[in-house]
Amino acid sequence: MFRRTKSETDTTVPVEPQGKPGGKGRPTPTRKEAEAARKAALKKPRNRKEAAAYRREKVRAERVKMQEAMRTGDDRYLPAADKGPVRRFARDYVDARYSVMEFALPILLVVSLLGVVFSPAFPWLAGTVNLLFLAMILLIAGDWFLLTGGLKKAVAAKFPNESAKGIGFYAVRRTMQMRRWRLPKPMVKRGEKPS
Template sequence: MKAAALFRRSSPEPQTPATDKVGGKGRPTPTRKEAEAAARARARTPRTRKEQAAARSAARGDASRRMREAMKTGDDRFLPARDRGPVRRFIRDYVDSRFSFIELMLPLLLVSLLLGTTGRQGLVQIGNTVMFTTIMVIIVDIVMLRFRLRRELSTRFPGQSTKGATGYAVMRSLQMKFLRLPKPQVKIGQKLPETYR
């Protein structure tokens, strides 16, 4: 009886569910498309110093190109810091929309110099008068620009910093209109928008 019990087949043990492999990667295997995209990204990443320098140079070149384009179109995102923002954009439009005697400065000074080289006392006197009158008119124009601009800025941008606004406006108005950068976006006499944001 005991021997029969010894050779009797025992009941099979209940199987335990398979556990995860210890030390596995813990994520699904990437598809071929994902693996190729990752390889392309790694290939684009500069590794050596030479590649990093080339990448920095390319980025600087791209930024310069965008800035040059913004100087023509007035795109505020890529302008230099000194030209960026609604206050500076309004100042540019305000200066560009008004006729300024400063724009006549170069031609009048050239005439006065030509008259001064004639050697005739009367023409030299006229040349000096033209030069003196031009300088006085420009000074009066700058003073008027300053007061009118400050009034406009306080009305349109209350509470905002307008530091350096007058100097920015004067430097822009001293340039001939076709030489100004960023390029003028308004014509002389054009009505300006009520809001700049």
């Protein structure tokens, strides 16, 4: 009398519960799991050997982050001497220009080798080498003056509230390195305006 017939039965598909929008996407850990994770994080080394291993691993991880930052320019993990927007601007300013100081060391090395090797055979070459050394020193001094003056003006215009202390020496030190060996790696091409 009150039975359903076969045609009246519904074939319903069970609906799976969907995650709540904005949820964390995983189940809440049990109390036991949460306490175990907390204790593992707070676990102290039992002896000096474990403490040294832990310290070495931590230093290695920081060094890896710093090396990666030196390649990519990530400001978070750079050494303290290279951090900050002013230092980044100084690096870009140096990397965007050609400089006598960049090529000074290779040129002086070649000139001194020529002087040492050929001076006994050609006595007049010693005087020429000395003149070339003097010319390079004057060119380096002029380049130093132009670099630090231009950089300090640019920094004062772009970052009026930031301290530019030591920025000139930082730029000169970077300029004295060959471009391919500079760390952090150059982020701008030559002739490009620093951002």
